[in-house]
Amino acid sequence: MKILVCISNVPDTTTKITFTPDNKQFNTAGVQFVINPYDEYALTRAIELKEAQGGTVTVLNVGEADTEANIRKALAIGADDAIRVNAKPTDAFFVATQIANIAKQENYDLILMGKESVDYNGFQVHGMVAEMLGIPSITPGVKLDVNGNTATVQREIEGGHEIIDAQLPIVVSAQQPMCEPRIPNMRGIMTARTKPLKVVEPTGSATKTEIDAFSLPPQKTGVKMISPENAGELITLLRNEAKVI
Amino acid sequence: MSVLVVIECANGEVKKSSLEAATYGSKVAQQMGTTATAIAIGDISEENLKHLGAQGIKKVLFDNDARLKNFVNLAYVKVIAAAAQKEDSKVIILSNTNIGAAIGSRLAVRLEASLATNVVALPEISGSTFKVKRGVYSGKAFAEVNLTSDRKIIAVKKNTIEVGHEAGEASVENFSASLTDADFAAAPKEVIQQTGDILLPEADIVVSGGRGLKGPENWHLVEDLAKALGAATACSKPVADVDWRPHHEHVGQTGITVSPNLYIAIGISGAIQHLAGVNSSKVIVVINKDPEAPFFKAADYGIVGDAFEVVPKLIEAAKQLH
Structure with missing residues (x-):
């Protein structure tokens, strides 16, 4: 089985978000970048499937050279080889176009990625890639098994789950609890250094959205404290003052 | 057009x-x-x-x-x-x-x-x-x-x-x-509907519990308050990670993002990843015994106190509303 896992390079989840003074760019000063947490589920599940059934796992990132540390990390976790499309991931449509172009050449059985990146929160690339390739996308998947040419995916919907059998090839976007994400071990880190990492140039530059400016949410004006002895008063305040119950 | x-x-x-x-x-x-x-x-x-x-x-x-x-x-x-x-x-x-x-x-x-x-x-x-x-x-x-x-x-x-x-x-x-x-081609062969409960992503009120509740056996506090308010229940990531509660209840940066009218956090300290999942809620209530819990900075109403003493009083008061 030939599996493609798409990863993005995102600020660590503990990052305090700030922007450049003109509010046009994310301020990367002092920020640690990690593999997008949702993509880690996709990556680990791909490696588990490969270990159980044979095959290859290729990691794909659309990013500039500074993402290579995290691509090497994905190789250390257990991917076999990697492709970096040498471009800034400007919007979901652009990234999906790059992924679909590579997938068209390689005929992967399974294309996995996180349901969304924790920076842009687009939740779009999975379906765009699938539509460009003319194959189904199942999103978000919380369980994924493959038996021969059939994938069985448990998909989360609002208020329940669906069980879907689909013929490969398909795209699945991952969310917990698909698996327990792995961290690289020493042997993995050593072997990752010599695994192939191919850099390719992007196809076109078309986008469909442009970020104009960023802003931060308004600060709360202050918390009203209620003594624990009179805790019941909170309910009165929620009804009469905040008017939310 | x-x-x-x-x-x-x-x-x-x-x-x-x-x-x-x-x-x-x-x-x-x-x-x-x-x-x-x-x-x-x-x-x-x-x-x-x-x-x-x-x-x-x-x-x-x-x-x-x-x-x-x-x-x-x-x-x-x-x-x-x-x-x-x-x-x-x-x-x-x-x-x-x-x-x-x-x-x-x-x-x-x-x-x-x-x-x-x-x-x-x-x-x-x-x-x-x-x-x-x-x-x-x-x-x-x-x-x-x-x-x-x-x-x-x-x-x-x-x-x-x-x-x-x-x-x-x-x-x-x-x-x-x-x-x-x-x-x-990829139609569902089976749909498992969650029944009975109020659905978390759709809920107007959410009552959420964290590790401060000490164990899954104490979740009746969250559930009873939720029931009295007509709310959905949720939890923090550490709670889902140790399987006290199912993952689909996990609210936060890598879980569900909610934006209800009212979010009540019990025994949740308010890590930046949790706040990211709830900070578009209209009104946030934080109940925590640690007055230094970072969540109070993001709250509209707060009670510094032991959940095991405070929450039963809230349940009692909420029941009086009906």
Whole structure:
């Protein structure tokens, strides 16, 4: 089985978000970048499937050279080889176009990625890639098994789950609890250094959205404290003052 | 050239998130000097669809194909794309749900449209610019985004807009697209509906518990308070990670993002990843025995105290409301 896992390079989840003074760019000063947490589920599940059934796992990132540390990390976790499309991931449509172009050449059985990146929160690339390739996308998947040419995916919907059998090839976007994400071990880190990492140039530059400016949410004006002895008063305040119950 | 709103239904009713999307869509239609049409598929009655008039919808296209009772991604996209073509809709409105994401991402490619998800305000439209505000960095920031294609798709986040209550009914027209076997290629073979509880992503009130509750055996405190308030229950990531509660209750940066009217956090310290998942809630209440818990800085109301003493008093007071 030939599996493609798409990863993005995102600020660590503990990052305090700030922007450049003109509010046009994310301020990367002092920020640690990690593999997008949702993509880690996709990556680990791909490696588990490969270990159980044979095959290859290729990691794909659309990013500039500074993402290579995290691509090497994905190789250390257990991917076999990697492709970096040498471009800034400007919007979901652009990234999906790059992924679909590579997938068209390689005929992967399974294309996995996180349901969304924790920076842009687009939740779009999975379906765009699938539509460009003319194959189904199942999103978000919380369980994924493959038996021969059939994938069985448990998909989360609002208020329940669906069980879907689909013929490969398909795209699945991952969310917990698909698996327990792995961290690289020493042997993995050593072997990752010599695994192939191919850099390719992007196809076109078309986008469909442009970020104009960023802003931060308004600060709360202050918390009203209620003594624990009179805790019941909170309910009165929620009804009469905040008017939310 | 109407604005097209995609309606999600569950158990024969229009979902609240879709009532919000319909209201949003009719306001966008007003901005553009046109009307709003809805497309509804599946498990709903014609009668219930007429009520969308209250949200400003003039006409509903209704596909009641029995095979589409449950969500079938490819088939739904085909029907909605056909409706958009028929109505020559330049703007399509979805809810920012898992179903909305599954539809929107494919539809954007098929209709060569710009797609903005997680949108939190009405668009700014002037001349040829069409700008929306959307949540980014997992609730820690917003971005103003220009949608540069001729056609635009917007997925509206819950609680972005108050559901409209106008007088008037929508007209309902039958609608269908010709579907083939290929459109059912990844149809669900089984649907496991969560029953009984109030659904977390749809809830107006959420009561959430953290490690401060000490163990799953104490969750009756969260559940009883939720029941007394008509709320959904949720939990923090550490609680889901140790299996005290199921993962679908995990609220935070890598779990569910919620934006209810009221979020009550019990025994949750307020790590930055948790705050990201809840900070668009209208009112936040924090109950924690540690006065230094960072969550108090993001709260509207706070109680410093032991959950095991405070919460029973809240349950008692909440029961008195009825």
